[in-house]
Amino acid sequence: MxxxxxxxxxxxxxxxxxxxxxxxxxxxxxxxxxxxxxxxxxxxxxxxxxxxxxxxxxxxxxxxxxxxxxxxxxxxxETQAALGLEAQGARPRITIAVNADSMATWFLGALAEFTRTRDVQVELLREDQDETERLLTSGAAMAAVTSSPIASPGCAVAPLGSLVYVAAAAPDWWRRWIGDPATARTQQVGADVLARAPRVDFDRSDELQATWLRERGVDPALTPRHFVPSTHDLAVAVEQGIGWAMLLVHQAEPLLETGAVLPLGGQPVTTPLYWQVTRTPSTLLEDLSRSVAEAAQRSLRRPS
Incomplete structure (x- = not known):
């Protein structure tokens, strides 16, 4: 039936x-x-x-x-619009799952471009990029910014580029846990310091700081951490000396230039992002995908 x-x-x-x-x-x-x-x-x-x-x-x-x-x-x-008929009911709603850092930096520009000339409602679901795919699978979202290059069932996938993060801490943090901040440009931060000094995570699923710690030979499960679930406020927390964290490059650069934060060294952490969208013959979804791809090209590190 x-x-x-x-x-x-x-x-x-x-x-x-x-x-x-x-x-x-x-x-x-x-x-x-x-x-x-x-x-x-x-x-x-x-x-x-x-x-x-x-x-x-x-x-x-x-x-x-x-x-x-x-x-x-x-x-x-869309069929009613193509036939010149008056749409019945509410405007269509497109639900998109987006990670917080994309939402705070480049994604809203894509959304502004898309909604400027389209008669549509958009609902953003904020979720970690490793978890947004789950919202696609459940049907809660029709499109998502994800960390997975593997298309979810019924979806198409395309690379967007990468977010790049660098480790940084405030002079007050450096002074408390290491010593004279004037040595920050020349002194390596040891594993013993990183094991006992606090970091700032976005939430309990945030793996950025943990990834960087593992590369430095430190078990992240044994280190103290604070939680600040806001991209902007997390950077403020670092600037205030609450803990160190991986900051988006565009956040870190002006703070590093003024000395508001100091580099902790180590390799940057790069997070590749992908766009997944429901395979539906929809001009609205096609236009949305185009706006997202153009905004990502302007803002993200190009995919290799």
Whole structure:
């Protein structure tokens, strides 16, 4: 039996909102009506689609139906526009998973270019670049900036370039843990210092500082760390001497020039990024991909 797109849209709304009650409020129907639609949809496909926890979560089959609902809504809107018909319902919504550093630096420029002439709603889901692929697979996102060069099921992938980070710390940090900051340009920071001096991580999934420490022969699991979940505020935390961290080159350069932070040496850490997007014959997604590629070309280290 064909999948009813309107029932599939109900499932996607429930997944978005987290509960049947919240989805019912958004759809202006009763929770009982939402429950009946979900039951009807599960009978159509012959599989369980939703785990009714709090928040609800789609099963693997439910994820496939949610992806279908997202694509159908986009294609329906574009078909109405191509036929010169007045669009029914809300503007289409494109959900994009983006890592925090891209969002804070180059990605919003791509989004500004894209939305300037397109009648569309965009929702950004902030997630680590190693985790954004999961949102594609679940159907929560139609496109993502990821660290994986392997295309997710039903997606196309293209290299964007790389973010480059350098290790830095404030003079106050250097003075406390090493000594005279005047020696920073000539003195190597030893493994013994790095093992006991605090670092700043974005969150618990942040591997940048850990990667750099391992290259210096230090076990990152044994070192103290603070958490600052903001790209901008993390740089401020380093400047204030709270801990050392890997800073984006464009953040670090002006601070290094003024002496607000000092280099810790070692090799920069480079994070390759890739653009993954749902394989749907959509002019909106094609235009979005073009805007993202152009912004990445201007801002990221070119892919090798």
């Amino acid at each position: 064909p999948i009813d797109p309107h029932l599939a849209e109900t499932l996607a709304t429930v997944v978005d909102e987290g509960t049947l009650e919240a989805a019912a409020r958004r759809m202006h129907v009763t929770p009982s009506a939402v429950s009946q639609r979900l039951k009807q949809l599960e009978q159509q496909v012959g599989q369980r689609l939703l785990v009714r926890a709090k928040p609800v979560r789609p099963t693997e089959a439910g994820q496939a139906v949610v992806r279908f609902a997202r694509r159908y809504a986009l294609l329906e809107h």
